[in-house]
Amino acid sequence: MKTPLSRRTLLKGSLAVGAGLTIGVPLAGRAPRAGAQGSGVFAPNQWLKIDRDGVVTMVNSVPEMGQGSLTTTAMIIADELDTSLDKMKIEQAPANPALYANPVTKSQSYGGSRGVRDHIEMWRKSAAAAREMLKQAAANEWGVPVESVDTEPDTVIHKPSGRRLAYGQLVDKAQQLPVPQNPKLKTPDQFRYIGKMVKRRDTPEKVTGKAIYGMDVQLPGMLVASIERCPVIGGKAKSFDATATKGIKGVKDVVQVSNGVAVVADTFWAALKGRRALKVQWDEGALAQVSTPLINQEYERLSKQPGQVARNDGDAQKALAAGGHVVEAVYQVPFLEHACMEPMNATAQVTPEQCTIWAPTQSPGGAQATGARLTGLPPAKVVVHTTLLGGGFGRRGNQDFVIDAVEVAKTTKGVPVKVMWTREDDITHGFYRPATYNVFRAALDANGVPTAWLTRVVAPGLRIQRGMTKAGDVDEAAVEALRNMPYDIPNLRIEFTNKDYGIPLGFWRSVGASQNGFIVEGFVDELAHAAKKDPVEFRRALLGKSPRHKAVLELVAQKANWGAPLPAGHALGCAVVYSYESYAATVAEVSVARDGAVRVHRLVCGIDAGLAVNPEQVKAQMEGGAVYALTAVYYGRITVDKGRVQQSNFHDYKMLRINEMPVVEVHILDSGNKVGGLGEPGVPTVAPAVCNAIYAATGKRIRQLPIDTGLLKRA
Amino acid sequence: MVSLVVNGISRSIDVEPDMPLLWALRDTLALTGTKYGCGIAQCGACIVHVDGQPVRACVTPVSAAVGKRVTTIEGLSATGDHPVQKAWMEVDVPQCGFCQPGQIMSAAALLAAKPSPTDADIDTAMSGNICRCGTYQRIRAAIHRAAVLGKGGRS
Numbered sequence: 094m095k096t097p098l099s100r101r102t103l104l105k106g107s108l109a110v111g112a113g114l115t116i117g118v119p120l121a122g123r124a125p126r127a128g129a130q131g132s133g134v135f136a137p138n139q140w141l142k143i144d145r146d147g148v149v150t151m152v153n154s155v156p157e158m159g160q161g162s163l164t165t166t167a168m169i170i171a172d173e174l175d176t177s178l179d180k181m182k183i184e185q186a187p188a189n190p191a192l193y194a195n196p197v198t199k200s201q202s203y204g205g206s207r208g209v210r211d212h213i214e215m216w217r218k219s220a221a222a223a224r225e226m227l228k229q230a231a232a233n234e235w236g237v238p239v240e241s242v243d244t245e246p247d248t249v250i251h252k253p254s255g256r257r258l259a260y261g262q263l264v265d266k267a268q269q270l271p272v273p274q275n276p277k278l279k280t281p282d283q284f285r286y287i288g289k290m291v292k293r294r295d296t297p298e299k300v301t302g303k304a305i306y307g308m309d310v311q312l313p314g315m316l317v318a319s320i321e322r323c324p325v326i327g328g329k330a331k332s333f334d335a336t337a338t339k340g341i342k343g344v345k346d347v348v349q350v351s352n353g354v355a356v357v358a359d360t361f362w363a364a365l366k367g368r369r370a371l372k373v374q375w376d377e378g379a380l381a382q383v384s385t386p387l388i389n390q391e392y393e394r395l396s397k398q399p400g401q402v403a404r405n406d407g408d409a410q411k412a413l414a415a416g417g418h419v420v421e422a423v424y425q426v427p428f429l430e431h432a433c434m435e436p437m438n439a440t441a442q443v444t445p446e447q448c449t450i451w452a453p454t455q456s457p458g459g460a461q462a463t464g465a466r467l468t469g470l471p472p473a474k475v476v477v478h479t480t481l482l483g484g485g486f487g488r489r490g491n492q493d494f495v496i497d498a499v500e501v502a503k504t505t506k507g508v509p510v511k512v513m514w515t516r517e518d519d520i521t522h523g524f525y526r527p528a529t530y531n532v533f534r535a536a537l538d539a540n541g542v543p544t545a546w547l548t549r550v551v552a553p554g555l556r557i558q559r560g561m562t563k564a565g566d567v568d569e570a571a572v573e574a575l576r577n578m579p580y581d582i583p584n585l586r587i588e589f590t591n592k593d594y595g596i597p598l599g600f601w602r603s604v605g606a607s608q609n610g611f612i613v614e615g616f617v618d619e620l621a622h623a624a625k626k627d628p629v630e631f632r633r634a635l636l637g638k639s640p641r642h643k644a645v646l647e648l649v650a651q652k653a654n655w656g657a658p659l660p661a662g663h664a665l666g667c668a669v670v671y672s673y674e675s676y677a678a679t680v681a682e683v684s685v686a687r688d689g690a691v692r693v694h695r696l697v698c699g700i701d702a703g704l705a706v707n708p709e710q711v712k713a714q715m716e717g718g719a720v721y722a723l724t725a726v727y728y729g730r731i732t733v734d735k736g737r738v739q740q741s742n743f744h745d746y747k748m749l750r751i752n753e754m755p756v757v758e759v760h761i762l763d764s765g766n767k768v769g770g771l772g773e774p775g776v777p778t779v780a781p782a783v784c785n786a787i788y789a790a791t792g793k794r795i796r797q798l799p800i801d802t803g804l805l806k807r808a
Numbered sequence: 809m810v811s812l813v814v815n816g817i818s819r820s821i822d823v824e825p826d827m828p829l830l831w832a833l834r835d836t837l838a839l840t841g842t843k844y845g846c847g848i849a850q851c852g853a854c855i856v857h858v859d860g861q862p863v864r865a866c867v868t869p870v871s872a873a874v875g876k877r878v879t880t881i882e883g884l885s886a887t888g889d890h891p892v893q894k895a896w897m898e899v900d901v902p903q904c905g906f907c908q909p910g911q912i913m914s915a916a917a918l919l920a921a922k923p924s925p926t927d928a929d930i931d932t933a934m935s936g937n938i939c940r941c942g943t944y945q946r947i948r949a950a951i952h953r954a955a956v957l958g959k960g961g962r963s
Binding site: 158159160161292293295296297298299300301302303304305306308309311317342359360361362432433434435436481482483484485486513515516709713716717718719720721742743744748749750751752754756757 | 823824827828831834835836838839840841842843844845846847848850851853880881882884885888893896897900901902903904905906907908909912930931932934935936937938939940941942943944945946947948
């Protein structure tokens with residue numbers, strides 16, 4: 094079988110545009126001595142290269158999913174290299190874990206708000222090394238000590254003599270020099286871009302429709318497929334009748350794949366019509382016996398039994414038994430789906446020689462491994478082009494949509510095929526944020542100081558299900574932002590019981606902190622009110638050992654005028670949560686209408702992410718986290734009936750809309766600490782701040798999400 | 809064959825008349841700026857203008873656009889300098905950006921009808937467009953800015 098189209102043709106034909114980046118052009122690998130003679134390119138490492146015209150090209154390894162990696166990565170490199178950011182070209186890294194794996198996780202897979210925080214040191218060193226080599230090359234040329242030369246953007250200068258050499262003039266000489274292993278980094282006062290407000294580089298393409306997402310990949314002769322999936326999660330096709338489907342204009346083929354039955358057609362519309370005409374017999378599998386009420390009943394039953402100990406300071410049970418003012422509560426959260434604006438999709442082309450994948454993936458390395466596993470080709474023969482992602486939020490680290498594309502492409506004889514999910518596929522076949530059931534018990538002494546705290550979590554272990562934590566161990570995600578809660582309480586016990594029915598679980602923006610921020614900060618608020626203390630003051634008194642929590646909480650309290658008079662019916666609530674190496678706090682201003690409708694007027698958010706590399710994008714991520722969280726507060730709930738997800742599209746799995754958008758103020762606390770994450774830390778404080786404000790407004794405590802406004806209705 | 813005028817150019821395409829305009833634009837005419845988000849007129853990612861009015865291309869059969877002027881994000885302006893696009897760039901609205909073509913087409917239609925919209929006008933006109941990245945606050949600011957920049961966009 095012959096490849097009908099060369100890769101070069103495909104790239105030229107389709108993907109040369111898109112958010113200022115070219116996709117997947119491989120670069121020379123890191124060489125201790127760069128060495129390639131006469132290439133006319135200075136490429137000291139895998140992250141950047143400069144040609145004789147002085148054009149600087151950098152490689153972005155972190156997929157652009159909205160977090161601004163194309164801009165922030167470029168700022169970091171441009172600063173240490175001393176080049177003009179606006180002239181710099183960016184290429185998206187190919188799948189090549191040996192060159193581009195995250196240095197902390199060792200995998201070419203991106204989540205956990207790890208883009209900047211895990212890479213900044215390596216990127217700075219790589220660019221600084223390049224700058225030192227260019228300086229050395231110029232110093233050699235001029236016969237002066239390297240200490241006497243400096244740089245201006247894209248130019249090495251020798252101030253004493255006024256001599257200048259552009260980077261482009263130095264590439265051949267610099268390429269011959271050894272790469273310094275410990276180059277001197279800039280000090281913050283020398284930064285030209287880091288810490289400054291820098292506009293996103295991808296905006297022009299995104300406002301003109303030129304940006305290329307996975308769904309927009311178009312290749313000559315390409316087919317489009319859509320997969321009919323079993324309504325019951327995990328079910329498999331037993332047999333199918335495609336007679337009617339094959340009679341539909343545009344339908345080319347119908348093939349069974351792991352995730353269902355694929356209709357291959359010349360357009361998505363034809364594939365969709367083909368799906369509607371398809372008759373499939375399903376083997377529904379074990380989840381056909383599972384429904385949400387059953388799950389909740391079992392969680393409740395298990396919550397009455399001791400769980401595995403995740404943290405145990407002092408003796409919480411003894412302290413609770415000793416009495417005092419005991420406060421008890423149960424908090425519950427549902428399964429949630431990510432609902433990326435771009436439904437899942439991927440495109441693949443499989444020939445005997447090569448597997449090529451175009452995917453909006455958070456895991457180029459995973460996509461390469463998937464392609465290799467499914468085709469039997471070595472990973473080096475699996476080329477992955479990471480397109481822009483229409484949202485990620487953790488969903489796109491999964492391989493299911495890549496599996497779809499490669500499996501279907503194996504049947505199309507070298508013709509590329511794009512497999513598109515419908516929104517219904519997306520919501521009913523997700524990887525869900527776990528539903529959890531949480532029992533709290535705490536005791537206050539006569540002064541209203543907590544002496545004991547017990548939390549028992551019953552939940553399916555997300556990491557256990559995914560094989561990342563050993564079965565029988567405490568699931569780190571289930572106790573994230575709970576086990577490490579900051580409050581200084583002498584007797585503190587956290588327990589976890591794993592109860593997993595097999596509903597697929599995934600990393601949902603802020604993962605375990607998305608629910609544990611809510612439950613911990615909700616219950617702390619209950620204790621503050623039980624102690625008849627101000628919620629901010631109550632927390633501050635318990636944060637003696639957690640100065641960064643305390644500082645960011647104080648910042649938002651001050652910015653929100655905590656304690657000052659408010660419009661009639663308005664009330665404030667607060668929360669502070671550490672996640673992904675960042676400290677976030679929120680004050681919410683809320684009012685509740687007579688019919689129970691909740692209006693969030695304002696969210697005052699504070700963030701200490703160490704160093705804010707691009708403050709404007711820090712704010713954007715916090716605004717985004719707030720909306721993602723508020724959607725879950727108001728609407729988010731996935732329920733299952735006999736293994737079928739009962740929600741299917743935006744009419745019954747609702748999203749926050751602009752008319753419900755509060756004012757979000759973001760205040761950055763630049764603490765000078767190690768850079769923390771930003772994609773996720775904006776989420777966990779919002780639900781508790783809002784629900785604590787609802788309590789302050791109404792005296793009614795929300796312990797279950799989404800909010801049941803019926804509980805807040807007044808006669 | 810179906811004949812359409814898309815971004816000022818007459819096009820004849822061989823598609824079934826019941827095919828939604830969205831798929832004719834994306835799969836047949838390779839105009840991928842218009843996005844698919846839900847297919848049931850809930851999210852607004854597919855909004856285009858038909859004779860200047862905002863229309864959800866995912867539920868509009870291509871036959872309904874025959875003889876009318878269809879404008880997509882690619883045709884909103886020749887060089888990306890429609891006041892809405894300029895304002896979007898000034899305010900740095902997009903994050904992932906996937907919903908933004910639909911947001912921009914809604915906003916351009918709003919400004920064409922109401923050159924100086926209030927916040928309430930914006931809520932009404934834009935509440936049919938979902939953004940999962942949470943850019944609503946910037947969208948609101950950018951629409952006010954676009955009103956200043958151009959006193960309304962035309963398409």
